Amino acid sequence: MNLNQFSITKQNGILKFSFWVGLSVFLFITCLSVLSIVWTPYDITFLNISEKLKPPGSPNHLLGTDHFGRDITSMLMLGAQTSLLVAFMATFIGLVVGIPLGLLAASKARSPVDDIIMRGNDLIFAFPALVIAILITAVFGPSMINAIIAIGIFNIPVFSRVTRGAALSVFTRDFILAAKVCGKNNFQICMEHILPNITSILIVQTSIQFSLGILAESALSYVGLGTQPPMPSWGRMLADSQTMISFAPHLALAPGIAIILVVLSINTMGDSLGDYLDPKLRKNKS
């Protein structure tokens, strides 16, 4: 009887189909970017002007070529490397620093600690992200690492704010009191009760920040402060294609669609993961 109960929980606690779609799209792109470390269809440092601006579907060039005759497929693969890495690392910085700060602020709500953290956040929010990013890169030199740090810093207040807000509403629930009655300290309460109850919000926020990370990297590369040529990134590809959009739209479409695919796949994954983690939405009403 007991075993039976358990198997029902397991059986119905499956992830939604959309999760697997999102995951496979995401894995496919990640695999391509990993593959690009060792192999790309063409060498993108090799310029072949005679082959320039070939439309998608031309022989030898599946997605066509750009104005220097470089293969778009190869550039996309290499660009995925930078874009994904920058977005990943920047989101990671935001998560690792922002969530503990937010939890700390929420558990000490309306105390000086809370004030210091939140006003610190406001301080970061007060500066336009790009201006600070330009400052950082101007001082330390433009590079991918600096772009990661610059974008990461701006993810911190986003996560700590979201965490604090969500945690505050969980803190008012009776089960937090019950946990305090059981002698749990703030750290235990945060780990056991607060975090699991705000994961879905955080997952959604993570997928949003990840998408924004890709876009921010594009913006930084666009002004020449992110990835340096010849290393391509999706953002720079978009930027470069701008002047040619009327007669070679595929130059913009290829990286654009790539960004959309990654962002969508991450969002669907985040969404169904959030549902999966919520026991109320698992259909085991037995």
Add this chain to the structure above:
Amino acid sequence: MTLLSVKNLSVKIDNKAILKNISFDIKRGEIFALLGESGSGKSMTATAITKLLPDHSKMNGRILFENSDIANYSDNEMCHIRGSQISMIFQEPMTALNPLKTIGNQISETLRVHKYINRTMADEAAMRGLTRVGLNTNIISPDRFPHELSGGQRQRVMIAMAVALEPKLVIADEPTTALDVKTQSEILKLLQDLVREDRIALLLITHDLAIISKISQRVAIMKDGAILDKGLTSTLFKKPSHPYTRQLLLAATTKARARPLTSKKILMHISSLSKTYRRQIQTGNENKRNRPTLQNISFSVYHGECLGIVGESGCGKSTLARSIMGLEAVDTGDINLDGSPVTFKSKTNLQVRAKMQIVFQDPFSSFDPRHPIKRIISEPFNLLKKKPLDEHKRILLKTAIIDVGLKETDLEKYPHQFSGGQRQRIAIARAIIIKPKVIILDEALSALDATLRNNMIALLQKLSLDYNLSYIFISHDITLVKAITNRVLIMKDGKIVESGDTNQVIKYPKCHYTKLLINSTPSIPKDWLRESKPQGAR
């Protein structure tokens, strides 16, 4: 003269029958009550009459309002009926009122929308409306916002809004459940007056038999979406024919007897507890600011005793519970449990605290929704120095869950799979698992229906014997306190105004406030019950 006549009304949501063949009619100037426990479909009936059912629901049957069948009305046509012909009063006035608008504005807005009159006229009408429901506009200005009013005042505003357009039918869905007994009796009186003066038909939805016996002429009893019994209230109460009616009456009238005290040994002593909140936020209620929440509270709890603490909301009884548990810092005062102080040098002694547990009022927010029951119940083990492991822990969990009347298999489930009553049992299981000496029950039975309450009282009394427990039973409900406690403390404005043996205090109250509390508590007239008892006991 029949105003509303519901004929064979059925509602299905996702192919699940929610209402089954409901038929009743309401006359002008009559209070008709729908009685039922939570989930019996009584609120759904009200939603069906106003045609505010969820989109995917299917409705069959006829709803005759002034001889026209509104069941077939379009949404547009219903908009003219809702508000001006049929209006509603809800349980929770804070959520039903717009927090960003002044109360006067909210009433005049309804008037302007439906009657196309200008602002000054509407404002004047709003003033009259407020005065009519007992809110003197010289004292309670129409420019106030809902949060600046008390619960009872807000409910009055709701009523003023509901009757502003002189509707023919008012639906009141548990209008007094969120209120104190004193306010409750005032609001009921107000509703009665309005019905008599305006010849409104009032459809009163409630689970409280005492309220029904007090104000409604006719009643229909609902269970699982069907009307089981209906008729004149007095006949139904005096000669209940349907077994379910009898069961309800029995549940509402059976008085559990408090277990007599065996010893007078003091288990816990609380001396001169005081606490003042320093409020920074401006509240509209001036005298609330910086008023002490607890003033010099001292009392003892004996071994095996059930001590009641009664008071209105805001009298400080919940703060008292939290202070005792060490969840709130107190300004002065000591708590001594079983010979040792609970707090020592402002640090809580967890070994002593392990002898106290608490059960909260709201069964829906007192568990982490992400944890299975076994993890929820084992949380108090954290207080123990030596935490039980594997097999031993499993046995303890199993004993606790079975002792509260649930099954061992329930340990694997999640809180949302249980009903309110079962959840309170789980809360008790969590409280008893480390074998405490005292359990504080903070309005723990208030959210439950009469039948469930009686079961819970029986359970609490059984556990008190098995585990040698004392209870501190905090409630606003004097009938409930009478049923279960040995001694009672009456609290008002953070002070204990009266204390003593429960029966003595209730029979011969000394304090003016206690008398007021007891007199406002609605009860079923005694002569109605005399005849029903032998039948019920059969």
